[in-house]
Amino acid sequence: MISDxxxxxxxxIDIHTLLPADSxxxxxxxxxVRALAESETEFPPILVHRATLRVIDxxxxxxxxELRAMDTIxxxxxxxxxxxxxxxxxxxxxxxxxxxxxxxxxxxALRILRAHPHxxxxxxxxxxxxxxxxxxxxxxxxxxxxxxxxxRVGRDGRIRPSTTAEGRRVAAEVIRQNPAASLREIARxxxxxxxxxxxxxxRLADGRSAVPDGRRTGxxxxxxxxxxxxxxDERPTGRRGGPDLDRRVTLFDGLRNDPSLRLSESGxxxxxxxxxxxxxxxxWKRLAPTIPLHGRSAVADILSAxxxxxxxxARELRCVEDALTD
Numbered sequence: 001m002i003s004d005x006x007x008x009x010x011x012x013i014d015i016h017t018l019l020p021a022d023s024x025x026x027x028x029x030x031x032x033v034r035a036l037a038e039s040e041t042e043f044p045p046i047l048v049h050r051a052t053l054r055v056i057d058x059x060x061x062x063x064x065x066e067l068r069a070m071d072t073i074x075x076x077x078x079x080x081x082x083x084x085x086x087x088x089x090x091x092x093x094x095x096x097x098x099x100x101x102x103x104x105x106x107x108x109a110l111r112i113l114r115a116h117p118h119x120x121x122x123x124x125x126x127x128x129x130x131x132x133x134x135x136x137x138x139x140x141x142x143x144x145x146x147x148x149x150x151x152r153v154g155r156d157g158r159i160r161p162s163t164t165a166e167g168r169r170v171a172a173e174v175i176r177q178n179p180a181a182s183l184r185e186i187a188r189x190x191x192x193x194x195x196x197x198x199x200x201x202x203r204l205a206d207g208r209s210a211v212p213d214g215r216r217t218g219x220x221x222x223x224x225x226x227x228x229x230x231x232x233d234e235r236p237t238g239r240r241g242g243p244d245l246d247r248r249v250t251l252f253d254g255l256r257n258d259p260s261l262r263l264s265e266s267g268x269x270x271x272x273x274x275x276x277x278x279x280x281x282x283x284w285k286r287l288a289p290t291i292p293l294h295g296r297s298a299v300a301d302i303l304s305a306x307x308x309x310x311x312x313x314a315r316e317l318r319c320v321e322d323a324l325t326d
Contacts, residue, residue: 045075056085112124
């Protein structure tokens with residue numbers, strides 16, 4: 001994009017009509033402004049967002065021109081929207097002129113990540129000069145789940161799964177639904193390589209998990225910004241809970257095998273939370289006798305309130321289902 005703009009026509013613009021840049025810089029370097037003003041060189045054209053008259057690239061040159069008592073400065077127009085203008089400002093300041101500080105590059109990466117969550121970590125890193133590892137850390141720190149999509153778009157425009165593990169799980173589900181599917185079809189639908197699809201098929205044929213142990217990540221191990229954890233393979237036991245818990249486990253098994261839940265991030269979160277809830281019930285029955293007498297009333301009140309919340313959610317789910325079936 002930058003090289004294309006260098007071919008655009010140049011014109012003189014009144015400095016007093018320009019607005020401050022929506023720039024990744026926190027502040028102008030006044031020493032750099034003075035150095036430019038005192039130099040004998042002619043300034044390269046600045047870049048101006050036509051819709052807003054904000055300076056995209058060249059604020060140091062504008063301030064230096066003011067110190068030279070100039071009324072106009074050479075400029076080129078940029079015709080895109082404001083988000084595209086900011087991206088261009090970041091790329092321009094990253095590639096030439098006064099380097100951006102580490103904090104400026106980090107904040108630019110964070111802003112781009114919020115605006116374009118489907119871009120890959122490496123794609124954002126290349127635009128900002130911030131490391132791909134750093135972008136990944138920023139992504140994990142963002143509370144918004146939209147910042148952690150299941151697939152991301154690289155600078156080459158190709159869509160890739162966020163993790164190989166996720167692609168392997170999708171491939172396993174494709175194989176279970178259509179055992180005769182070709183490796184190329186499995187790879188295309190799961191967003192993985194043909195070689196990875198072949199490995200998944202071999203692992204399933206051997207009775208092993210599609211995802212090698214070293215690549216499995218859970219919410220606790222990977223941190224608060226990690227993708228949804230895999231659907232739990234272990235089955236909660238109903239030994240302590242009797243027939244009622246056995247029924248809940250049977251219902252859970254049916255949900256766990258539902259592709260509409262297994263193949264979406266929100267669905268896997270639902271399954272993970274249900275699995276945790278079933279295990280938690282068993283754990284409370286084991287822990288209850290160990291609670292000191294003076295604390296049992298408070299624990300009971302908390303558990304009762306939580307149970308009321310869960311019952312309220314259950315009622316809402318049933319009301320929605322009844323409304324849809326009427």
